[in-house]
Amino acid sequence: MQLHVSTGDGVPIYLQIATQVKYLVASGRLAPGDEVPPIRVLAHQLLVNPNTVARAYLELEREGVVHKRHGSGTYVSDAGSPLARKERLKILAERVDALLAEARHLEVEPQELQRLIKERSQSIQPKENK
Amino acid sequence: MNTSAPPCAVEVTGLSRTFGSKLALNHVSLQVRRGRVFGLVGANGAGKTTLIQHLLGRLKPESGLVRVFGFDPVEDPVAVLSRTGYLSENRDLPAWMRVDELLRYTAAFYPKWDMAYAEALRQQFGLDPRAKIRTLSRGENAKAGLLIALAYRPELLLLDEPSSGLDPVVRRDILEAIIRTVADEGRTVFFSSHLLEEVERVADDIAMMFNGQVVLTGTLDDVKESHHRLILRFDAPQISPPKVTGVLSITGSGQEWTAICNGKREEAMAAAARVGGRVVAEESASLDEIFVAWAGAKTE
């Protein structure tokens, strides 16, 4: 599991870890049932305080992205669970917010933005069919 | 003598110390809880090394109290030093010793010295046992010092600017050592640094020192949550930094200015509105920005 934390941009490290794990789950790179590394191992790998990793895992567990199995580690939750789905939508919602803010700065109307999204999705799909 | 283990590894209360006419420490108080990483942050000359020297008993407090595991480092140096591993900023290892002699000599004083672990660390750090310490490079010197501080698994690891002047590889080794120490049950790390990225990564609690005084202390999360970075937009370009009460510092130019405020969000936003600015964005500040903001505030 390749994570990357950076200091200096103001976002707390535990939040960075949690967000990246959620993204990995949402994009499918972490499949349901996969084990996430133990706290000590991840802390060593990222060179962050184990307490920070623990807090990130706690956050993920609270949101239902991962769950702890007694004694044998932490595993990614089932994709079909409604909480996981909610999480995925939440990630995308954040991205949409950023997109909307940028559109407002560039003075692009929301309707024009929707048209753009449809256009892009149509142009991608034929490529996938090939 | 306490029969139960004290909850704090280090307790400093009202510590003051002068050198000649210079006030090096001014009523410094802090507490380091067991099993946590405590980062002491400050500019060069703020008094970090002086404070650490007091913890080791190398300096005597003029007023105030210093207790390490409940012991006074001046009255009871052996009790404190046998539980403490220390890496000094000056790397004052004896230049005439060889690495293997250094290990053998230091091992004699600590009953909990783990020979196998020391050997594993030595190989991991890549230190030649037959090399004289005077021929070691700066990074290898730091690694040797770290080795003899870690090998007996001390309850308190004291690091004085461990990463100063070292390349990124050695800095990773030091951070790994800190994390490994605190991951073991109940062991504590106290380190001073002005490399704020490292402090942000590994510290649980921090204290910020300026000119011998502690201006800020608390858990890292609390400190970061209480400081906000406000991006202000003014209708008219400002020539000089606008005076906004309740913020620590304000930087920028023209119409957009960035302000760092400490907790008093609403007050700062109201004050900004009064001088004609509105808040366009609000983010949490990085430790670097918090430090620079406090430095600026303290020099005014």
Added chain:
Amino acid sequence: MGIAGLVLAFTVVYPKLCALAGFDPNNPDPLEEVAKSSALQSAAEPSLLRIGQVLSMLFLACGPAVTMFLTLLCVVWMFTYTELDQRTKDPMRFPGRIFTLPVSTSFLFWWLFLGGLAAMMVFYASWVYLIPQPRIKIFGMHQNCFGWMALMVLAQAIAWTLAAWPGTRMLILMATVFYFLGCIDSFNFFECPIVLPLGAALAFAGLQKMRHGQWQGLTWKWPLAVLAACTEWQGPKRFAPPAQAQVWFEWRRFAGTFCFITVAMALVPGVIRLLARIVFSLEPLSGDMMDGFTVFLVFLPLFIHFCVGASPARSDQSFLMVRPLTNGEMVMPMLKTAAISTAISWVAVLMALAVLNLLGDFHKVAQGVSPLPAVRVAIVLGLIFLTWRVAVVNLCFMLPGNRWIATMPVLLIIALGAGIVVFYQLEQYGGYWHPLSRILPGLLLFLVAVKFLLAFLSFRVSLQRRLFAPNDVVNYLTIWVVLVAALLGTLALIHPARESVFPLSLGVILLVPLARIGFCPIALACYRHS
């Protein structure tokens, strides 16, 4: 500046002192006169006063010459323009920052060369012409300015060409200086006309190479490694008690090096001369040489151990201060290693004396010291004890790491010298000896009482503050009692007169360090918790 001041002081004070002492500097053979005046008193029992008298006469006779040598050596050192480097602890490092200035190497060289020659001439002339010095044969060989100038140029050459090998450089420099000082044969190598220009050329080359960082990187592989291995005691595989580890540390840090130097300086000259004698069939050494050599051998360990004990490097130990050791546990190994070093040094000196026996008529020298073998043995034993004492007794001044307190040993020696001069002055007013001899035992008893009181106080404070373990205190007190008993036994060998037994035994008790050792942990605490 200091040298100029010394010269001035001597110019003014010395003739007055000579007049007071009734000592004629222009006497063709001053040492003979000293011997005569001391022989007059040798009929009486040796007593403090007579010894003081003889010592002060010796000081007047040899003082100017010795001080002149020391000051001229100082000028030589000054003009090598080297200094102690804090970082690498190299005692003679040429300041590299000079090379970053926009001056050419030739300018630097000529400035130091000519400046040195000029200074040497000025000081030499002032010593020789301003102060009426007694003409003593041994020192006469050095009354030659050209020789001194050659020494200066050679010192510059050695200091600069061998800058990359500080150890070798120090050895060669020491050898040159000692050869210069000890060379009493009629052939003076330094007066050869080619030495000065050759030395100058070497010095210039050395300066040039030093500037551009050349002549570095070559290392002595096996000879120095062998030497190093001899001096380094590796210690056992695993140090069981911490005390053993600390003794090893102290040995490697200080005592080992100095012991090695003592042994080398004691044995090497004798052995070389012996080999030379066998190979080149040289004649045996003259009486003067034998005397000089014996004095050198006998005072060598004393001098070197004094340097160890009063060395300022004693207080540079921040690594040690954060080890979990009590102050007492740091002080006791210092005493132990001093004892070991004394023992080894004196074994070497006795061996060197045995070699000396093969080089000339040692019997005459021995007779000159004292006709009784028992007295000679007593003197040797006394000197062995004194060697350990000077290594150890100044620790309490050097340990606090305070610059002013660290000058105490030197001040004490000056006070001792001044006391001797005062004694000699009092001799003018005859008849004071009897009242003095009556109060002397009382005075000594008072001093012994003060010593015991201070010792009691210091040990009590050390024990209260847990600086000294009770075990260590008992050990040291046992050693003290054994030493005093041994010294009193040695005293019995010289059969002093009945009335001087008591003051002499009190003197012995005063000599064995007790209070000052008791103060060592407290002094160390001043450094450790400043």
